[in-house]
Amino acid sequence: MVLTAIQSTLRSSTTYQQLSDRVRYARQDLSGAVPSIPGLPYLYISPFFILFGIFLMFPAAYTFYLSFFDYVGVSNNILLSIQMGPVVISIPEIANLEFVGLNHYERLIFRDSLFHRSLFNTSFIFLVQVPTMVILGLATALVLDAKFIRAKGLFRTLIALPVATGLVAYSTIFLLLFNGEVGLVNYVLEQVGVGAIPWLGDGFWARITLVIAVTWRWLGYNMIILLAGLQTIPEPLYEAAEIDGANRWQKFRYVTLPQLRPVLLFVIVSSTIGTFQIFAEPYVITGGGPSNATITIVQYIYNQAFLQLNLGYASAVSVILVVLVSIMSIIQIRYGSEE
């Protein structure tokens, strides 16, 4: 959504609109025609911006700041004191901090093996889960887009049902499904002769469990987006390709894929961002285990910050996460918008 939002805004601000915009500017300049309410637009936006400033802008900036400090404890120091007649407004310091420079980053990058572990686990989930889900979601959307399929609405509704399932709620279901003793999955596997798999007891299988769970939750979501994308492809394109002698695969390769490219790109980028922020699933299903085989980056941030109160150190991890996700998104957008 971020990409498309920015793209569309850029597109609408081309020079050809500038003149008409200037006319609109004058037309809607109500401060002239409506002299009694000059600052009205600011009145409309200020509630939003007050909350936005306190709870979004300030924390985002403060995280960067905090990543160069060690958290010592709650502070009682007064940072700023404003005397207004009899009333004194004092803004206390937010925390008692100790400057450590780049120490956190140095330790994270070169010495913290648990952080490296979480990086590996998250990347593993990303590398297996995103391609699986995109291919599966695309296949489902393609089948649902086919003319001959009946009861499309019903299928679409049922497959999209997990969209309405909360993250923790669905995680508890998967915790139960993949339970070694009473889980349905192992029961079925034993019945068909494959034998039980130590889903939550083995590092590799625990990661696979997470991949399956995340795919289940987000398949319908991505299917809806891809289906909407498919439906915007003009029918005459397919007809022209058919007249040119294209078979089913060639129509997919030379009509569907290029036309779907921006939508596919959105699905991939948003899924990437999503998997790098995964938290509820490992927290509930695997607890990060066995022996940290499934601990993710965000889980590591949570543990460092709120279990061990290394708030400065955890902030540095957050910063690295943001940088990492940004780089990944930029690479994907660059690569994806070629041609």
Added chain:
Amino acid sequence: MHTQDKQEALWKFGSYIFLLVVTALVLIPLYWMLVAATIPQSEFFSWPPQLIPGTYFLENFAALQENVDFVRSIGNSIFIAVTYTILSLILCSMAGFAFAKYEFRFKEPLFYFILATLVLPIQLLIIPLFLLMVQIGWTNSYLAVILPWAANPLGIFLMRQNMKAIPDSLLESARMDGATEFQLYYKIALPTMLPSLAALAIILFLNQWQAFLYPLVILQDPQMFTIPLALADLVGQQRVAFDQIMVGTSLAVLPIFIVFLTLQQYFIKGILSGSVKQ
């Protein structure tokens, strides 16, 4: 010709099989949740597993309620999600209206700035928000969960996009009909935006309903737990049985399913408006 017909039939058959398998895989976990929530605990550990829903939902619920105050959690979740949704709708629609229909200084830079913050993951904000809430003594309060994301960048973006579609003449017409400037917002703009508001409301409600990490950090008192926190807490306490967890999960999931099935078009509009609409 004949073989082509055969191929075509095979392709159709294969497509249906694929669709049915995907649908089944999606539905089985939900079905099993219902089974687990409705059978007595004794049958739960039987082998082979029970595959048909039972009638023990209320008994299991009573057992769950004995362990944790789940009703209270449902109440907390509803109160937080509803208040948050209403507050955010007001903030976003008002600001979106100004961005869509008025001109003012710094309009473009302000809007681009909000857009840029769409990329900030919540993990980046949680630590300072925690410190802030500790400092002002808001931990374990509803307000601490409701306020921070009420100024929602996605919300203001969607509202602005949709309100741009309101013709200027509609607002001018209302001005000539004697509407005050504020009436333009709540008597003209808001009512014409109902479908978009509904779609945004669903996104906001759902986000807050399933929010986990931030409430986990801010709410430590079990009395204040939302449903996801209560569920995670149950999972943490190994002594609590799965059937009770599944009762809680069902209660978290089924109301949303009903809303999903009745308001599906707005759900889908919401999902799409956040992505490919532009």
Added chain:
Amino acid sequence: MAKIDITNLRKTFGDDGEQIVAVDDFNLNIRDGEFLVFVGPSGCGKTTTLRCIAGLEDVTSGTIEFNGTDVTDKRARERDVAMVFQNYALYPHMTVRKNIGFPLRLSTKQTSEEIDSRVQNVTELLGIEDLLEKKPKELSGGQQQRVALGRAIIRDPEVFLMDEPLSNLDAKLRSTMRTELQELQQELGVTTAYVTHDQTEAMAMGDRIVVLNGGVLQQVGTASEVYRSPTNEFVAGFIGSPSINLFTAVVDGNTLTGPGGFSYTLEDESLVAGRDHVRVGIRPEDLTLSESGSLPCEVTVVEQMGNENFLYGKMDDIDITARIESEIRPSEGSVVEFGFAEEDLYLFDAETTEALKTKTGETDIDYDQYTQTKSVS
């Protein structure tokens, strides 16, 4: 009802950097109960002027008075004006009943019963009483148009403003609505300012017509005045369909010599005394085929209209249009000659484009004698 006086109106768009002058030095008195039509090409400032009268636009300088009261700084809702927009601007979330009643609910203290009965009256007047519970999207273009009119009428305003209200309708409906609008306006007697880009519509509807170009008032007058006595070349060219033929001629004593062999000897030499060049205008309907006319023309196309033919041709590189009898169809490529009466000849200053001579002949009949004189006070 109101008379409107606009004095030295100026309206510019844009900030200090680059200003666009939409209306400049505009003076106009709209009479009480008059149907006044603003006409001109797009971007001529007609809509801006209307919006200034409405109070939707702040004026850069100048004053607007309703019945002698200065309303320049008043907002739209304080001016007691009603406006019909090109796209009708019906509130999509309200039924027809609510749409029409909306102004009353906002601006008066009437009870809902009173409002309801007013809505009933207005819809009966417009013949849309069956549509009261419908939403705008369920209505046809013509029905939406009537609802928009109803919403304007119900307030019994001092002034009606209409911004191209018919341009979204198809041709047939447009002419029906044109008549209906005129009848309605006469019945209600409310001062009306009407904007259109269509000169035919302007001629057909307006008690008087205001011709604008480039933000500057060109002429105010009745249909017959702007047609017969345009103040300049622009008005002559804009009013009348097909458009007037225009070209430059060299003056030599009493003889005008033009491109492609045009030559005409004036009876009244004083019209062009002291000039080298002059712009000549002759309306297509005033050209007659003649064996030795003064305007030779090579035929390119003849369009048959049924009752008459439109002849398009070239005189050197000047396009010439003539309306000729339906029986006559000169073949393509042939050269014909046209003559005209001097009383139908228009002459304009070559530099300023001001009119030097317009139609001087008497109209055939005194039409006022045959029409019911509308009281315009």
